[in-house]
Amino acid sequence: MKIFTARKITSVLCTCALAFSFASTALAANPFPIMDERASAQYWEKPEYDAVIMDTQQIAKYNQSVIAHKDSDLFDLDLLPKTYNREKIQLMIKTATQGYIDEELPEEYAGDKLLTKAQWQQALNNLNLNSVPDTKDAEYAICTDRADVKLMPVAGGWYSEPNDINYNNLQGAILDPAQGVMILHRSLDNKFAFILMPDYMGWIELNKLAITDRNNWLTYADPQSFAVVQANKAYIGGSLYQMGATIPYTINTAKSNTADLSIPVRDKDGRLIITKEEYPLFDKAQNFDSPLHDGYLPYTRNNILRQAFRFQGDEYGWGGQNNSVDCSAYMQNIYKSMGITLPQDADDQEDVINCTSLQDMTIQQKLATIKTMQPGALIFCNGHVTMYLGQDKNDEPIIIHAVSSYGDETSGKLVGKYLRRISVTGMDFKFRSGKSFLDVIRNTGNVQ
Numbered sequence: 001m002k003i004f005t006a007r008k009i010t011s012v013l014c015t016c017a018l019a020f021s022f023a024s025t026a027l028a029a030n031p032f033p034i035m036d037e038r039a040s041a042q043y044w045e046k047p048e049y050d051a052v053i054m055d056t057q058q059i060a061k062y063n064q065s066v067i068a069h070k071d072s073d074l075f076d077l078d079l080l081p082k083t084y085n086r087e088k089i090q091l092m093i094k095t096a097t098q099g100y101i102d103e104e105l106p107e108e109y110a111g112d113k114l115l116t117k118a119q120w121q122q123a124l125n126n127l128n129l130n131s132v133p134d135t136k137d138a139e140y141a142i143c144t145d146r147a148d149v150k151l152m153p154v155a156g157g158w159y160s161e162p163n164d165i166n167y168n169n170l171q172g173a174i175l176d177p178a179q180g181v182m183i184l185h186r187s188l189d190n191k192f193a194f195i196l197m198p199d200y201m202g203w204i205e206l207n208k209l210a211i212t213d214r215n216n217w218l219t220y221a222d223p224q225s226f227a228v229v230q231a232n233k234a235y236i237g238g239s240l241y242q243m244g245a246t247i248p249y250t251i252n253t254a255k256s257n258t259a260d261l262s263i264p265v266r267d268k269d270g271r272l273i274i275t276k277e278e279y280p281l282f283d284k285a286q287n288f289d290s291p292l293h294d295g296y297l298p299y300t301r302n303n304i305l306r307q308a309f310r311f312q313g314d315e316y317g318w319g320g321q322n323n324s325v326d327c328s329a330y331m332q333n334i335y336k337s338m339g340i341t342l343p344q345d346a347d348d349q350e351d352v353i354n355c356t357s358l359q360d361m362t363i364q365q366k367l368a369t370i371k372t373m374q375p376g377a378l379i380f381c382n383g384h385v386t387m388y389l390g391q392d393k394n395d396e397p398i399i400i401h402a403v404s405s406y407g408d409e410t411s412g413k414l415v416g417k418y419l420r421r422i423s424v425t426g427m428d429f430k431f432r433s434g435k436s437f438l439d440v441i442r443n444t445g446n447v448q
Contacts, residue, residue: 030396030398030425030426030428032406032425032426032429033403033419033421033423033424033425034398034423034424034425034426035424038389038392038398038424039312039424040309041302041305041306041308041309043392044305044375044389044390045302045305045306046301046302049300049301049302049305049375050300050301050302051300051301052298052299052300053299053300053301053448054299054340054448055299056296056339059296059299059338059339059340062340062341062447062448063339063340063341066341066342066343066352066353067341069351069352071348071351071352072343072348072351072352073199073200073343073344073345073348074198074199074341074343075196075197075198075199075201076198077180077181077182077196077197077198077221078218078221078222080138080182080196081138082137082138083135083136083137083138084135084136084138084184085134085135085136086132086133086134086135086136089132089136089184089185089194090129090132092184092194092196092201093127093129093132093185093194094129095201096151096152096172096194096201096202096203097127097151097152098151098172100151100152101124101127105117105120106120106158108158108159108160108169109158109159109160109161109162109163109164110156110157110158110159111156111162111163112162112163113162115158123152123153123154125188126152126153126154126187126188126189126192127152127153127187127188128185128186128187128188131188132185136184136185138182138183138184138196139182139183139184139211140180140181140182140183140211140212140213140214140216140217141180141181141182141183141193141195141209141210141211141212141217141272142178142179142180142181142209142210142212142216142217142220142264142272143175143176143177143178143179143180143181143204143208143209143264144177144208144209144210144239144264144265144266145177145208145239146174146175146176146177146208146239146240146241146242146323147174147175147204147205147208147209148171148174148175148204148205148319148320148321149171149172149173149174149175149195149197149200149202149203149204149320150170150171150172150192150202150203150204151169151170151171151172151202151203152170152203153187153189153191153192153194153203154170154203155191157169157170157171158170166316166318166321166322166420167318167321168318168319168321171318171319171320171321172200172202172319172344173197173199173200173202173319173320173329173344174242174319174320174329175195175197175204175208176229176241176242176245177236177237177239177240177241177245177263177264178220178241178245178246178247178248178262178263178264179197179220179221179245179246180217180218180220180221180222181195181196181197181204181209182195182196183195183209183211184196186206187203190206191205191206191207192204192205192206193205193206193209195209198341199332199341199342199343199344200344206270207266207270208266209266209270210264210265210266210267210270210271210272210273211270211271211272212271212272216272216274219248219262219274220246220248220262220264223246223248224248225248225249225250225295226246226247226248226249226295227246227247227249227259227261227279227292227293227294227295228244228245228246228292228293228294228295228296228297228337229241229242229243229244229245229246229247229291229292229293229337230243230290230291230292230293230297230307230310230337231243231291231292231310232310232311232314233323234291234292236261236263236277236279236291236292237261237263237275237277239263240323242325242333243307243310243311243333243334243336243337244332244333244334244335244336244337247261247262247263247292248261248262249261249262249279250262250276251281252278255278257280257281258278258279258280258281259278259279259280259281260276260277260278260279261276261277261278261279262274262275262276263275263276263277279292293337296337296338296339297337297338297339298338299338299339299340301374301375301376303338304334304335304338304375304376304387305375305376305389307334307337307338308334308376308387308389308400309400311324311325311330311333311334311402311422312400312422312423312424313421313422313423314421314422315420315421316402316403316404316419316420316421316422317329317402318404324422325402325422326402326404327346327384327385327386327401327402327404328343328344328345328346328348328349328385329344329402330401330402330422331346331349331378331385331387332344332349334387335447340447342447346380346383346384346385347380347382347383349378349380349385350378350380350385350442350443353378353445353446353447354445354446354448355380355443355444355445356369356443356444356445357442357443358370358441358442358443358444359442359443363436363438363439366438366441367397367427367438369444370388370397370427370444371391371395371397373388373444373445373446374388374446375388375389375390376388376446376447377444377445377446377447378444378445378446378447379399379441379443379444380441380442380443380444381437381440381441381442382440382442384401385401386399386400386401387399387400387401388444389424396426396427397426397427398424398425398426398427399424399425399426399427400422400423400424400425401422401423401425402421402422402423403419403420403421403422403423403425404418404419404420405417405418405419405420406418406419406429407429407430409430414430
């Protein structure tokens with residue numbers, strides 16, 4: 001488990017501040033964002049990209065290596081201990097604050113006003129650290145509705161600027177319905193639970209969880225027959241699911257060509273009730289028009305491309321806000337839909353995949369290396385990740401990514417503006433510092 005020494009970098013720094021112009025003559029100028037024929041999966045698909053990159057057994061082996069990586073923050077929940085001591089739980093709670101707990105008073109805005117000492121003390125008290133018992137058996141729970149996972153048990157948000165509602169610094173991740181978690185602690189006000197999920201740990205509203213026994217929990221945490229959300233998002237059983245989420249199912253023996261999805265519901269006492277929702281039996285021929293797929297999609301280049309373009313044009317969602325994805329969750333969800341495990345944060349993804357370093361290369365060397373990569377390769381700079389689509393008809397490398405802000409130079413000076421969209425772009429952009437993307441990219445690698 002990684003011990004964070006500082007909070008997640010704020011949105012202006014962690015998402016590339018982009019500009020359309022580019023000083024180098026290595027690339028021609030591209031419109032920003034690209035909206036022509038290159039902004040579709042069909043432009044990039046090729047018959048040879050239908051070849052399977054890794055089969056189910058190879059993916060399982062790959063996932064094990066990612067979870068076991070020394071820089072991984074991923075958990076195999078089924079293999080975690082069932083009992084924890086006081087020191088371990090307290091350490092995890094403190095770690096999950098990503099540095100907040102070490103501050104005297106964070107310089108954050110709660111709404112339109114600076115966070116007060118009283119508000120800060122209330123947040124610290126709500127961690128309920130002194131009430132952690134000497135030993136604690138983990139509770140098993142299923143998420144019943146899409147839920148925010150936060151660094152601290154605080155309602156609402158803290159922001160770097162007044163009312164900057166799209167960038168809640170407490171937002172860590174998102175949890176889809178029908179996903180299993182382990183509860184290790186509860187907040188002082190008993191409104192939040194401290195949870196472990198496969199790729200994150202943090203605080204979630206207790207009313208979004210249904211407590212159950214381990215056997216029922218395993219039905220969701222380690223399902224044998226399951227549907228995968230292959231759409232960018234889907235509403236099932238009245239709840240929103242994002243790409244890569246799984247829903248267990250059984251075959252409906254009374255109705256032909258029908259599956260019964262196991263939809264989790266929380267009863268009045270906070271316990272799990274499993275309800276059944278009928279759904280047309282999944283097309284074994286991989287019906288791409290359906291929001292659900294029977295099991296994970298085959299891991300092919302064409303499927304990577306198709307899944308990536310499912311999100312195109314969607315709003316940027318910091319840490320899962322606004323029912324969308326940020327740069328790293330975007331990549332994570334694409335690969336999750338094919339059964340591949342990646343960490344939640346961009347820098348952690350960079351740590352665990354097999355990367356080629358670009359840091360000591362010239363611009364021309366970086367371009368030459370990138371052009372040897374396969375579609376679906378991830379390209380990293382500090383705190384940001386993009387996906388390589390390939391070379392267009394002019395042999396220029398094109399990428400797709402979740403873009404928060406960019407630098408507009410059309411007025412003759414660099415002006416920061418928000419784009420906040422999943423977009424196709426060229427590599428011809430600068431950061432607000434004036435450095436180009438190619439100047440600062442660190443690594444690139446294919447997931448295999």
